[in-house]
Structures are given as C-alpha cells and as structure tokens.
Amino acid sequence: MVFKKAQTLFDKLWAAHRIADGGDGADLIAIDRVCLHERTGAVALRSLRDAGHDVQNPKRVFAIMDHIVSFRENRGPDESRSPGGGVFITQTRKLALEAGVNFIDTNDLRQGIVHVIAPELGIAIPGVSLICPDSHTCSLGALGALAWGVGSSESEHAMATGCLRVTKPKQMRVTVNGALGEGVSAKDLALYIIHKFGAKGGQRCAIEYCGSAISELTIEERLTLCNMAVEFSAFTALIAPDEKTISFVLGKPYAPNADEIADTREDWRSLFTDEDAIFDYEIEVNAADVQPIVSWGTSPEQALPIGDAIPIGADQKVLDYMGLSGGQRVEGLEISGAFIGSCTNGRLSDLRSAAAFLQGRKVADGVRAVCVPGSQSVRRQAEEEGLDAIFREAGFEWGAPGCAMCFFAGGQTFAPGERVVSSTNRNFEGRQGPGVRTHLASPATVAASAVKGAISRADKINVGVDE
Ligand SMILES: CC(C)[C@H](C(=O)O)[C@@H](O)C(=O)O
Numbered sequence: 180m181v182f183k184k185a186q187t188l189f190d191k192l193w194a195a196h197r198i199a200d201g202g203d204g205a206d207l208i209a210i211d212r213v214c215l216h217e218r219t220g221a222v223a224l225r226s227l228r229d230a231g232h233d234v235q236n237p238k239r240v241f242a243i244m245d246h247i248v249s250f251r252e253n254r255g256p257d258e259s260r261s262p263g264g265g266v267f268i269t270q271t272r273k274l275a276l277e278a279g280v281n282f283i284d285t286n287d288l289r290q291g292i293v294h295v296i297a298p299e300l301g302i303a304i305p306g307v308s309l310i311c312p313d314s315h316t317c318s319l320g321a322l323g324a325l326a327w328g329v330g331s332s333e334s335e336h337a338m339a340t341g342c343l344r345v346t347k348p349k350q351m352r353v354t355v356n357g358a359l360g361e362g363v364s365a366k367d368l369a370l371y372i373i374h375k376f377g378a379k380g381g382q383r384c385a386i387e388y389c390g391s392a393i394s395e396l397t398i399e400e401r402l403t404l405c406n407m408a409v410e411f412s413a414f415t416a417l418i419a420p421d422e423k424t425i426s427f428v429l430g431k432p433y434a435p436n437a438d439e440i441a442d443t444r445e446d447w448r449s450l451f452t453d454e455d456a457i458f459d460y461e462i463e464v465n466a467a468d469v470q471p472i473v474s475w476g477t478s479p480e481q482a483l484p485i486g487d488a489i490p491i492g493a494d495q496k497v498l499d500y501m502g503l504s505g506g507q508r509v510e511g512l513e514i515s516g517a518f519i520g521s522c523t524n525g526r527l528s529d530l531r532s533a534a535a536f537l538q539g540r541k542v543a544d545g546v547r548a549v550c551v552p553g554s555q556s557v558r559r560q561a562e563e564e565g566l567d568a569i570f571r572e573a574g575f576e577w578g579a580p581g582c583a584m585c586f587f588a589g590g591q592t593f594a595p596g597e598r599v600v601s602s603t604n605r606n607f608e609g610r611q612g613p614g615v616r617t618h619l620a621s622p623a624t625v626a627a628s629a630v631k632g633a634i635s636r637a638d639k640i641n642v643g644v645d646e
C-alpha cells in the first residue's frame with residue numbers, strides 16, 4: 180500500500196511549479212508572472228536587453244510605475260518625487276514598450292503600488308507563482324499565490340527563461356485563534372506578532388497564517404497581514420484560499436474568465452494544508468491578546484500597545500534617534516506628521532476606517548497630514564464615496580497613487596527630527612527622510628493621532644465634533 184505524505188499548502192504550490200532538480204539542494208521553479216517597478220524593474224529590463232535576450236513570454240510580465248512617481252494630485256506623466264527621478268520613469272516606459280510586456284504607466288487608470296494593483300487586476304490569484312524585485316511581494320500570498328520578493332537579476336533570469344533556481348525554504352505555521360477585538364486591525368495583529376516573536380521570528384520561512392481569526396479577515400486585511408511578513412524575516416507568507424478569495428478574484432481582468440473558472444475553482448479548492456502535514460516551526464497567537472499597537476523604535480519589533488511604556492533599558496541609540504527615553508509612554512507624544520497610504524494600508528478599507536474617524540473632525544494645528552491612495556482604483560472608489568472630501572475637510576492632503584511618503588526618495592518629505600505616525604511597514608532610521616521619527620500604526624490610529632496632535636488610540640480619543 181502506498182501512503183501519500185501529508186502536504187502543506189506551500190508544499191503543494193512548490194510541487195506544482197517544480198520543473199527539475201536545480202542541484203545543490205535547489206529546485207527549478209516555473210514562474211508564472213513577473214511584476215516590475217521603475218526602481219528595480221528597469222534595471223532588470225535594461226540588463227536583459229543589453230545581454231541581447233528577449234523576454235520569453237511578455238504576456239506574463241507587468242511593468243508598473245509606483246515607487247518614485249510624484250504624488251502631486253495632477254502630476255505629469257514623467258513627474259517624479261525624487262530629484263532627477265524622471266529618468267527612471269522615462270527609461271522604464273521605453274524599456275517596457277520595447278520588450279512588449281504589459282505596461283501600466285504613471286497616469287493609467289489601473290496604476291498604483293504594485294502590491295495593491297496585482298490583486299485588483301487579478302495578476303495575483305490563487306495557485307500562481309509570482310515574483311517581483313520588491314520585498315513586499317509576500318503580500319500576495321494572502322490570495323494563495325506562491326509569491327516572493329527577489330533581486331533584479333533574478334527577475335531578469337525569470338523573464339528570459341520562465342523559471343528560477345530556488346532553495347525550498349523551511350516552513351512555519353502561525354495559528355491565530357479566537358477573534359480580534361473591536362477596533363483592532365490586521366495591522367495591529369501584524370505588529371503584535373513581530374513584537375512578540377521578534378523581527379527575526381519568521382526565520383526565513385514560508386509562513387502559513389491560519390486559525391479562526393485569519394478566516395474572519397477580509398481579503399484586504401489578509402493582504403495587510405501578509406505584507407508585513409518580510410518585516411518578520413519570512414521568505415513569504417500564505418493564506419489558504421477560501422470562498423472569500425474566490426469571490427474577490429472572480430471577474431478581475433487577468434484572472435480566469437467565466438468559462439475557465441469552473442475547473443480552476445476545483446483546483447483552488449485543493450489549495451490547503453493537509454491535516455497531518457508537519458511544519459518546521461509552529462507558533463500560536465491568541466487574537467484576544469492583540470490591542471491597537473504603535474511602534475516606538477527603529478524596528479517594527481519595537482512596538483507596544485498604545486498606552487504601555489517603552490521598556491527601561493531599551494537600546495540607547497534607538498531612543499536617541501527617536502528622541503525618547505525608557506519608561507516613557509508613547510501615548511500622548513506630540514506629533515507633527517501623519518501619513519496614510521502604502522502597500523500595507525493604502526486600500527479602500529484602510530481609507531474608510533480613517534475617514535470614519537475623521538468625519539467632522541480636524542487635524543490638529545502644526546500637523547502635516549497626507550493621505551495617498553494605494554491605486555487609481557482605490558482613489559476613484561474613495562472619491563465616489565466622498566472620502567476625499569472628508570480627508571480634505573479634516574485638513575489632510577490628498578495625493579496621487581504611489582509609494583509616496585512610505586520611503587524617502589530624496590524629494591519632499593518631513594523635516595529632520597519630526598515625529599510622524601504612519602500606516603506604512605518600515606520605521607528604520609531615515610526611512611521617511613533623514614532624521615524623521617516614524618511610528619508605525621493602523622490607519623485608524625494615524626487618523627486619531629493626527630486629530631489629537633499626539634499619538635492616540637482611535638477608540639479612546641475624545642476630541643472633535645462632540646466637544
Ligand atoms: C525599492 C524596493 C526595492 C524596496 C523593497 O524591496 O521593498 C521598497 O519597496 C521598500 O519598501 O523598501
């Protein structure tokens with residue numbers, strides 16, 4: 180009798196894409212889709228062209244403008260937020276058109292941050308393998324795609340050959356039991372996990388998130404959670420596709436069409452971890468323990484429930500950079516900047532949650548608050564719902580889609596020493612500009628803090644219309 184070994188979801192995806200033994204413990208993995216952006220993708224396209232190679236299958240490659248495009252509302256097609264950055268934009272356009280790949284230009288109706296538009300357009304769907312020279316490609320595992328971030332040269336290789344030599348990573352299961360409390364978001368959960376198990380806790384593993392709290396998350400929330408897997412040092416993250424995933428994907432432009440969906444749907448239903456499958460590591464989280472959280476240091480693990488005190492004995496260099504001391508409470512710290520956007524929290528539900536708080540309220544004096552939708556589609560839907568008016572009336576700037584103030588690219592930014600609450604994923608030194616002190620939080624926390632002028636919990640704040 181032959182017993183079939185129980186497999187994890189990751190094992191199944193890996194086996195389905197494994198073409199051959201790549202030698203030295205590596206496998207040759209078929210790559211279904213390659214996404215590129217103008218910061219690292221242009222390098223890959225240029226190098227491929229210079230080596231005299233064609234893109235093997237241009238239909239599988241998607242070049243997108245997001246990282247350094249200006250976020251000025253009526254930006255020009257080549258306008259960059261990075262001084263001299265226009266050349267990356269024009270080069271990417273030229274190279275993408277020459278190579279004949281799918282190309283989404285600066286002001287295309289489909290444009291946006293690559294990890295926001297890949298799900299919107301059905302580029303990322305359950306069961307496909309997808310790479311992009313960008314570390315937050317792990318976001319797309321939220322749809323059950325085998326997706327991970329690579330370097331420019333690996334994406335070049337995959338474009339030329341349709342495959343990539345990769346060593347299969349170890350695997351970890353993160354089970355989140357119970358339910359998240361009222362006012363606790365997927366961002367809080369992501370920060371909680373990194374805080375509790377450390378920024379290296381993901382051990383370069385492919386992580387599968389599961390458990391009752393994960394099943395309850397919307398697709399947008401799952402994308403937020405998986406987005407931060409790389410900040411947990413994971414190879415990538417995955418969530419098994421369910422009916423929510425299937426209905427999210429249906430009808431998307433690059434997803435299977437109505438005729439193809441019947442077979443595909445059955446295939447997608449097999450994308451789950453078998454009951455007896457074994458992971459290299461297992462961790463469990465009780466969702467009820469998660470509270471609204473904010474980072475205080477220069478690593479996403481340096482985070483705490485809003486209201487708690489910074490540990491005594493925390494790294495002095497970090498405290499100095501952040502202008503804080505051990506034992507100090509983060510709640511109530513005065514801020515001068517607030518940013519809502521990015522591939523972590525720049526989706527419609529993120530904007531809705533911030534707007535729900537901002538309605539009828541005003542950003543505190545002395546705070547520059549900026550909201551940049553993650554994509555043109557998010558922007559359009561937000562504008563149809565009147566969210567832009569809520570943001571503007573509250574005193575937020577409303578920007579054109581892209582990575583914007585998530586990372587410093589040399590252009591307009593917050594001033595050195597400014598304290599900023601941000602819905603992004605990285606709080607490293609200088610991430611949002613030289614000397615800028617970034618506190619990571621959920622969109623609701625960012626909105627509440629902008630109104631109060633100080634780091635605040637959205638559910639505890641008592642300012643605004645009622646006063
Ligand atoms: C520029 C790009 C390569 C980078 C990444 O890989 O993540 C950026 O998106 C970031 O978030 O730091």
Ligand code: SF4
Pocket residue numbers: 246292294313315521522523581582585586603604
């Ligand atoms: S929004 Fe930020 S984290 Fe996401 S891809 Fe852009 S720069 Fe990277």
